[in-house]
Amino acid sequence: MAHGPALVIALPFLGAFVCGWMGSRRIGFARWGAVGTAAIHAFIALSLLSRVTRNGPLTYATGGWPAPLGIEVRVDILGAVVLTLLGCGATLILLFAQSHEPAELGRQAERWYWPLCLTLLGGMSGLVIAKDLFNLFVMAEICSIAACGIISVDSRPAALEASFKYLLLSAVGSGAVLLATAMLYSVTGYLDMDAISRALPAAAASFPRVTMGALALYLVGFGLKAALFPLHVWLPDAHSAAPSASSALLSGLVVKVYVVALARIGYQVWGPDLLWRSPAPYVMFWFSAGAMFFGSIVAIAQRDIKRLLAYSTIAQMGYIFFGLSLRSENAVAGALLHVFNHAVMKVCLFLAAGAMIARTGKRDLAGLSGIARSMPLTTAAFTIGALAMIGVPGTNGFISKWYVALGALDLGRPLYAVLVVASSLLSGAYYLPFVISAYFGPDPGHPRGREGPPAELAPIVILAAVCVLTGFLPRFPLQHMLEVAKSFFALR
Amino acid sequence: MHDLILSTIAGYLLPLITVYGAYVITHGHLSPGGGFAGGTIIAAGLILAALSWGFHHAEKVFNENSLGNLDTLGSSGYVLIGLVAVFRGSLFLTNLGAGFPSGTPGKLFSSGAVWLLGAAVGVKVAATVFGLVARIWSGGGASGEVDEP
Amino acid sequence: MSQQLLGHLNFLGAMVLFAVGLYTMLTHGNLIKKIIGMNIMDTAVFLFVVSLGYVRGGRPPIGAAGTAAGFVNPLPSALILTGIVIAVSTTAFALALAIKIHENLGTLDADEIVRRTRSG
Numbered sequence A: 001m002a003h004g005p006a007l008v009i010a011l012p013f014l015g016a017f018v019c020g021w022m023g024s025r026r027i028g029f030a031r032w033g034a035v036g037t038a039a040i041h042a043f044i045a046l047s048l049l050s051r052v053t054r055n056g057p058l059t060y061a062t063g064g065w066p067a068p069l070g071i072e073v074r075v076d077i078l079g080a081v082v083l084t085l086l087g088c089g090a091t092l093i094l095l096f097a098q099s100h101e102p103a104e105l106g107r108q109a110e111r112w113y114w115p116l117c118l119t120l121l122g123g124m125s126g127l128v129i130a131k132d133l134f135n136l137f138v139m140a141e142i143c144s145i146a147a148c149g150i151i152s153v154d155s156r157p158a159a160l161e162a163s164f165k166y167l168l169l170s171a172v173g174s175g176a177v178l179l180a181t182a183m184l185y186s187v188t189g190y191l192d193m194d195a196i197s198r199a200l201p202a203a204a205a206s207f208p209r210v211t212m213g214a215l216a217l218y219l220v221g222f223g224l225k226a227a228l229f230p231l232h233v234w235l236p237d238a239h240s241a242a243p244s245a246s247s248a249l250l251s252g253l254v255v256k257v258y259v260v261a262l263a264r265i266g267y268q269v270w271g272p273d274l275l276w277r278s279p280a281p282y283v284m285f286w287f288s289a290g291a292m293f294f295g296s297i298v299a300i301a302q303r304d305i306k307r308l309l310a311y312s313t314i315a316q317m318g319y320i321f322f323g324l325s326l327r328s329e330n331a332v333a334g335a336l337l338h339v340f341n342h343a344v345m346k347v348c349l350f351l352a353a354g355a356m357i358a359r360t361g362k363r364d365l366a367g368l369s370g371i372a373r374s375m376p377l378t379t380a381a382f383t384i385g386a387l388a389m390i391g392v393p394g395t396n397g398f399i400s401k402w403y404v405a406l407g408a409l410d411l412g413r414p415l416y417a418v419l420v421v422a423s424s425l426l427s428g429a430y431y432l433p434f435v436i437s438a439y440f441g442p443d444p445g446h447p448r449g450r451e452g453p454p455a456e457l458a459p460i461v462i463l464a465a466v467c468v469l470t471g472f473l474p475r476f477p478l479q480h481m482l483e484v485a486k487s488f489f490a491l492r
Numbered sequence B: 001m002h003d004l005i006l007s008t009i010a011g012y013l014l015p016l017i018t019v020y021g022a023y024v025i026t027h028g029h030l031s032p033g034g035g036f037a038g039g040t041i042i043a044a045g046l047i048l049a050a051l052s053w054g055f056h057h058a059e060k061v062f063n064e065n066s067l068g069n070l071d072t073l074g075s076s077g078y079v080l081i082g083l084v085a086v087f088r089g090s091l092f093l094t095n096l097g098a099g100f101p102s103g104t105p106g107k108l109f110s111s112g113a114v115w116l117l118g119a120a121v122g123v124k125v126a127a128t129v130f131g132l133v134a135r136i137w138s139g140g141g142a143s144g145e146v147d148e149p
Numbered sequence C: 001m002s003q004q005l006l007g008h009l010n011f012l013g014a015m016v017l018f019a020v021g022l023y024t025m026l027t028h029g030n031l032i033k034k035i036i037g038m039n040i041m042d043t044a045v046f047l048f049v050v051s052l053g054y055v056r057g058g059r060p061p062i063g064a065a066g067t068a069a070g071f072v073n074p075l076p077s078a079l080i081l082t083g084i085v086i087a088v089s090t091t092a093f094a095l096a097l098a099i100k101i102h103e104n105l106g107t108l109d110a111d112e113i114v115r116r117t118r119s120g
Helices: A004-022 A027-055 A077-105 A107-129 A133-152 A157-188 A193-206 A208-225 A235-241 A244-275 A280-300 A305-324 A329-360 A376-390 A396-410 A414-440 A454-472 A475-490 B004-026 B035-053 B055-061 B064-087 B113-137 C002-007 C009-027 C031-052 C074-105 C110-119
Strands: A058-061 A072-075
Touching: A004 A027, A004 A058, A004 A072, A004 A107, A004 B064, A027 A058, A027 A077, A027 A107, A072 A077, A072 A107, A077 A107, A077 A244, A077 A329, A077 A454, A077 A475, A107 A133, A107 A244, A133 A157, A133 A208, A133 A244, A133 C074, A157 A193, A157 A208, A157 A235, A157 C009, A157 C031, A157 C074, A157 C110, A193 A208, A193 A244, A208 A244, A208 A280, A235 A244, A235 A305, A244 A280, A244 A305, A244 A329, A244 A475, A280 A305, A280 A414, A305 A329, A305 A396, A305 A414, A329 A376, A329 A396, A329 A454, A329 A475, A376 A396, A376 A414, A376 A454, A396 A414, A396 A454, B004 B035, B004 B113, B035 B055, B035 B113, B055 B113, B064 B113, B113 C074, C009 C031, C031 C074, C031 C110, C074 C110
Parallel strands: none
Antiparallel strands: A058 A072
16 A cells, blocks of 8 residues: 555546546446445555554655655645545445435436545545645645535525535635745745745744745635634535535535644644744634634524534534644644544534434424434434534543643643533533434424435444444544644654 | 628638647647647637537537546546556656656657646546536536546 | 835735735625636736746746756746636636526525525
C-alpha cells in the first residue's frame, strides 16, 4: 500500500466517472459500484492507518517530483484517522443509501447521485491529506460543488433554494481561501505547507499585515464552509432539505474536513506561537462559544426532526472550534476526537431519522411520537446517538467533551469548562423530549411503521455500537488524537 | 432561427476552429496552451455551429450519450494514465521515470505522458463545455455535473 | 502614500473589484445578478494572483533552457487557469440551479423564492 495516498484520491474519482457513465445503462451497477468503491477506499484507508501508526507519516510526491517543486500529499496520523472515518462512514452511508435513496430520488436523479457521492468522497480525501495549499483550495472546491449537487439532485424547490444559497456562500469562502493562499505565496514564495511554515516567521516579521490578513481570510473561508457560528446561515436549510443520506454525508463528514484543513493551517503552517500572537484564536473562541449556545437554543424551538439535527450540528461544531481555540494539548485532542465522535453519532442520528421519515412519511417531532413501538431498533440507535450528543458517560461524546473541559482546567479557566457543561445540558433539552415521546408518547398509529430492510438497519446499528464502544474503550482514537495534539504543540 | 450568413460562415469556420483547437491540444508541451485551452477552442467552434444551425443538428452527433462517452473517456483516461506509472512501480503520474518514451525534445512526439494527458484533458474539456452549454440551452437538463479540472 | 498606491494599482483594482462583487452578490435579490457578482469577485482574486507573477519588462517563460532571470513567473498564471476552470464550473452549476428554480417556482427573486418555498 505504498501508493495508498494517491489511490484514496484517484479511486473515488475513477469510480465516479465510471458510475456516471454506467448510470444511464445499468443503474444497479452504479449503485453497487459506489458502495464497492467506498468499501475499497475504506480498506486502503485502514491499511494506511496501520502503516502510519507503525512507521510515522507517509509523504507521497506525485509524479516523482518532491516538494517544493512538485505537489506532495502527506498522510499523517490525523490524516489517516480522518481518512478511515471518511471511508468507513461513506461505505455505511452509501449502503444505507442504496436501499433507501432509489425510492426517495427517482430514477432520473439517482443516476447522478452515485457519481456525485463518490466525487465528494474523493474531494474530501484529497482535502484531508493535501500538503499543498493550492491543492487544498481545489479539493475544497470539488467538495463544495459536489455537496451542492447531492443536496439539489432531486430538484425539490426547497432543496434548490438551499443549494443555491450554499453554493454562493461557499463561493465567497473559496474566494477568501484563494486570496489567502495567494497572499501567503506572495510573501513566502511557496505553496507547500512545510516550506511555508519554515518561511513564515521571517515573513510575519517583515509583512505582519499580509500574514495576518491571510490568516483572517482562512478563518473566514473555512469557517464559512464549516458553519462556524455567525457564518452558519446556509447550514440548517441545506442539511434539512437534502435527501436523508446526503444529510448524513454533509453533516457528519463534509463540515469536518474543513475543520481539519483549518486545524492544519493554524497548527501546522502557522504553529502555536505565531497563532497565539494573532487575534485569530480569540475570535474563534468567542464565535464558537456563541455557536454552542445559539445552536442549542434555536434547536429547542425546532419542530422538524432534520432541522433539529442540523441546528445541533452548529452547536457541536461549536465544541470542536472551542477546543481548537484553547492553547492546551488536552483541549485540542478533545476537539479532534470530537471531529471523529460527532461524525459517528451525527451520521447515526441522520440515518435513523431518515429511516423513520421513510417508514412513517412524517418529519415533525409530534408526528413521530410513539415510534419506538413500531421501530424499536432504529429508535434505540437514535437514543444512543442522542445520549452521545448530550455527553452522557459511557458514550463517545462524553470522552471528547471531557477532554475539552480538561483542557480548559489546564489553562486555569474553570469557567470555560462550565460553558461546555452548560451547553451539554442545553442539548439535553431538545434531544430528551423527543426520545421520551418516542418511547412513551401516544402512538398515532404509524401505518407502515416497521423496521427497514437489513441493508438500511445495519449501518444505523453499527454506528450506534461504535458510539458505545468508543465510550467504554476510548483508547484507540483518543491515543492517536493526543499524539496529534502533542505534535501540533511540539512544532518549532 | 436560421440565418444564411451565419450558417454559411459557421460552415467555413468550424473546420478551421477545430483544427486550430487540435493543434493547441497536441502542441501543449511545446507552446502555450494545452488540453484545457484547446478543448475550449474546439467546444467554442461547436457552440458557434450549434448556435447558427440549431442545437438539434448537433444532437445527431453530440447527444447526451456520446458526450457522456467522451467525458468518461477523457476523465478516466487521465486517471488511468496516472495509474500506469503505479503499475510500473513508480509514483502516481510519473512520466519518464515510468518508461514513457521521451522522444526528441522540441519535436511533436516528445515529453512522454504529458502529450497523452493533454489529449485526455482536451477531449474531456471539449465534451464537458459543449455539453454544459447544450444542456443549459435545452433548459437545465440534469441538475449539475461535477468535474475535476 | 499616493506613490505607494499607484505602484500597486493592480492590488487596488483587485480590492475594488472584490468589494463590488461581494456587494452585488449579497445585496441584489436577482439570482442572475448574484451569479454575476460571484464572477466579479472571482475575477478580482484572479487579477490579484496573476499580477503577483508579473515582472516589468519580463519575457514569457517559453523556449530554451537558460537562466530564470527576466522571465515572468508562470506559476500564478497556471494556478489561475485552474481557478478559472473552477469558476466556470461553479457558474455553470449556479446557472443550472437558477434555471431549475425558475422552472419550479416561476421567479428569480430571492425574497420571492423564500416566500414560495416556505408556503408550499
